[in-house]
Amino acid sequence: MKVQFELNGRLVQTESAPGSTLMEVLRSRELYSIKHGCDHGECGACTVLIDSKSVNACLILMHTVDGRKIETLENFSDHKSMHPIQKEFLHEGAAQCGYCTPGMILSVEALKRERVELDDFALRDALNGNLCRCTGYVKPVQAGLNALKIPQDKGGGGS
Ligand code: FES
Ligand code: FES
Numbered sequence: 001m002k003v004q005f006e007l008n009g010r011l012v013q014t015e016s017a018p019g020s021t022l023m024e025v026l027r028s029r030e031l032y033s034i035k036h037g038c039d040h041g042e043c044g045a046c047t048v049l050i051d052s053k054s055v056n057a058c059l060i061l062m063h064t065v066d067g068r069k070i071e072t073l074e075n076f077s078d079h080k081s082m083h084p085i086q087k088e089f090l091h092e093g094a095a096q097c098g099y100c101t102p103g104m105i106l107s108v109e110a111l112k113r114e115r116v117e118l119d120d121f122a123l124r125d126a127l128n129g130n131l132c133r134c135t136g137y138v139k140p141v142q143a144g145l146n147a148l149k150i151p152q153d154k155g156g157g158g159s
Helices: 022-028 084-092 101-114 120-129 138-148
Strands: 002-007 010-015 047-050 053-056 069-071
Touching: 047 101, 053 101, 053 120, 084 101, 084 138, 101 120, 101 138, 120 138
Parallel strands: 002 069
Antiparallel strands: 002 010, 047 053, 047 069
């Protein structure tokens, strides 16, 4: 099955086996910010943005991404500078093992792009699907709250 989509700003065509997931395909392209966690849509470690919405890539079958715009955390750093949300996570010490961190950052980014009322409740709701075994959530939530205050034109992509 041939699928064409935009991946981190580049047009991609791929031949995918029926039943293959977006998580499998992206990791096969060495996009390792996407973690192979639970494989069942429970942990959020495989979070990506599809058309600016955060989704669990392990639940997305490849045929459904045809014509869509996909972003992974690799889209947010040029290896010289960090995305402002990444800086907030660093500043707050919000990552320990870091396994959940890419997913959390993308969930915050998706929330910022929604331009809804951005408050503590909305942030906690947005991070609800990103499980973390290390931090107790206090520091990621603080980093996210800091990030929500950054004007979106300085907050990276999508707008
Ligand atoms: S690996 Fe996709 S939600 Fe856990
Ligand atoms: S920092 Fe280790 S799982 Fe979140």
